[in-house]
Amino acid sequence: VGGKGLFVKELEVALLENRADIAVHSMKDVPVEFPQGLGLVTICEREDPRDAFVSNNYDSLDALPAGSIVGTSSLRRQCQLAERRPDLII
Numbered sequence: 737v738g739g740k741g742l743f744v745k746e747l748e749v750a751l752l753e754n755r756a757d758i759a760v761h762s763m764k765d766v767p768v769e770f771p772q773g774l775g776l777v778t779i780c781e782r783e784d785p786r787d788a789f790v791s792n793n794y795d796s797l798d799a800l801p802a803g804s805i806v807g808t809s810s811l812r813r814q815c816q817l818a819e820r821r822p823d824l825i826i
Contacts, residue, residue: 741765748774764812787813800824 744765750756752773766776794800802823808814814826 797821 744761744767747756747759748771751759752771789797803825805825806817817824817826
């Protein structure tokens with residue numbers, strides 16, 4: 737959705753209006769430039785960076801049969817899945 741994400745903008749406004757004390761972002765969503773009065777304060781130590789696989793029938797991505805339907809709203813995950821498993825329907 738071109739430009740700054742609506743969620744990020746809403747958090748910035750809430751911080752500037754003192755309706756929020758902090759905002760926590762995924763690093764991919766952190767803007768390069770901040771409005772006056774805001775800035776990047778800390779980067780937390782990262783735990784397990786992998787995404788979660790959730791299924792009621794299979795215990796791994798590799799166990800899915802060809803043609804399985806996988807849902808995700810993330811374009812990044814769609815690309816990663818298609819690269820690793822081009823036989824899946826994403």
